Amino acid sequence: MSSEVYDCIVIGAGIQGSCTAYHLAQKNQKTLLLEQFVLPHSRGSSHGQTRIIRKAYDEDFYIRMMEESYELWAQLEREAGVKLFSRTGLLVMGPEDGKKFQLLKASLQRNKVPSTVLERHEFSQHIPNVNLAAGDGALVDTTAGVLYADRALRAAQMVFQAHGGVIKDGQKVVNVQPGTVVTVTTGSDVYTARSVVITAGPWANTVLSHTGLELPLRVVKVNVCYWKEKVPGTYSISRHFPCFIQLNPKEAEHDIYGLPSNEYPGLMKVCYHMGSVTDPDERDRQPDRVEVVGRYIRRCFPGLVPEPAVVEGCLYTGTPDRNFVLDRHPTFRNIVIGAGFSGHGFKFGPVVGKVLCELAMGQVPSYDLSPFSIQRFQDHQKSAL
The missing domain is CATH 3.50.50.60 (FAD/NAD(P)-binding domain)
Known part of the structure; x- marks a missing residue:
């Protein structure tokens, strides 16, 4: 002792x-x-190498905490002498009249988070190689980006x-x-x-x-999937492609999110924000469920091969x-x-x-x-x- x-x-x-x-x-x-x-x-x-960092929340208390979190990440960067963050912006897409999209839009405006609403006619000019679904709106949290986890x-x-x-x-x-x-x-x-x-x-x-x-608490295993770019660099961080969240995708009941290609050159990280309930000590026995994301990619990300090139695991512990x-x-x-x-x-x-x-x-x-x-x-x- x-x-x-x-x-x-x-x-x-x-x-x-x-x-x-x-x-x-x-x-x-x-x-x-x-x-x-x-x-x-x-x-x-x-x-894992990356996470999204964002202020795009519909709860004011999370946005207030994120204001300070950005400052503290910057402080840790300075103390450690290591780059921990790249600003890319976060593209949020979802049914324009849907509750989730409207709440998020109102929250960003109410909290004066720097953001841009993208009109449909200008969407492809700002966000190439992405199909915006019929009826979906789009906005960008310009403060957001990639954290090097x-x-x-x-x-x-x-x-x-x-x-x-x-x-x-x-x-x-x-x-x-x-x-x-x-x-x-x-x-x-x-x-x-x-x-x-x-x-x-x-x-x-x-x-x-x-x-x-x-x-x-409920523990679920989430599949972290990486998808090959048909033309390397199409969705890369070096070309300032943003992170994204798709609210209410047609293919699934939970959101889909993604980060620009970075950690695996030529591969973009796109994941379903839910998984299978698991025992954390038995996680390797869980089946992979990636076909939902594949269907979404086929419809909305024409520059990606709709079969995952790499699948890794991560655990969420949810309330x-x-x-x-x-x-x-x-x-x-x-x-x-x-x-x-x-x-x-x-x-x-x-x-x-x-x-x-x-x-x-x-x-x-x-x-x-x-x-x-x-x-x-x-x-x-x-x-x-």
Whole structure:
């Protein structure tokens, strides 16, 4: 058993845990970051080279958090000396009269997010090699772009260590014993801390079970698909092709999103924003479901071969309302939880890390966290009775 008592132990070294640890170390908190797998790994939700970063949300609270998240990503870029972001814009397409498209459009205008509405007659001039579906509107969040995910994760961990933080990987947590000092037992050691932050992604409920808490989290495996450009460079980041989100595609009940070709030269990342329910420890046994995206590509992206060239896996851990969990444990106030990032949390990493750090240090959080409370699940259950 380690004799030293840490100020905080963070369980889970994905982007949320790594950013939390980074903020704690910046505040001179003696911090230990534990990870069950050997780093780097591709078993969870934070691997892969790219993610979309955007302010295009229909909830004001997400837009406000993203304002600061952009600033904090830029700060991490400067500290790490690594480029983490390329601005490409985000093209949003969807039924013009549909609720989702109208809510998003109104939200961008209300929050004064720099954006452009593309009229149908000018669409192909601005966005070549994309067929805008009949009845669809289009707008561009011009602040958006591509986050270099693997690079961002490494940067947060590197700066955390530069501030004196300790990372121990290959340390699967097997018990969390609450108390004034929390005891965290792994397969090979025992650690103690005045506070603990649990950011265990798909394994959140596994870790929380030791504290008598279960959250309504659903883990799904999503297929991350890359599609070959018929003419290399057609949809490339170097030609300033934007990221995109297709709301309410004709082919499916969930959105489809994509990023310009970058990490695999000549291949564009286009994915269905949903997957099959899975056990995170059995994820490799899940079947691949890519035909929905193939049908969409055949209709809307004529410059791509409609058969995936590469299919990788990623796990989403979702809540019923797709909002995060950022809260203290209802019984043990020195145990803090960040969970349920629902496939859209990576871009929030630095601001989520800041908030979880504040909770762990007993400070008043920078944001109203009521949309992210654990209590909302109990309230919903009561209202459903």
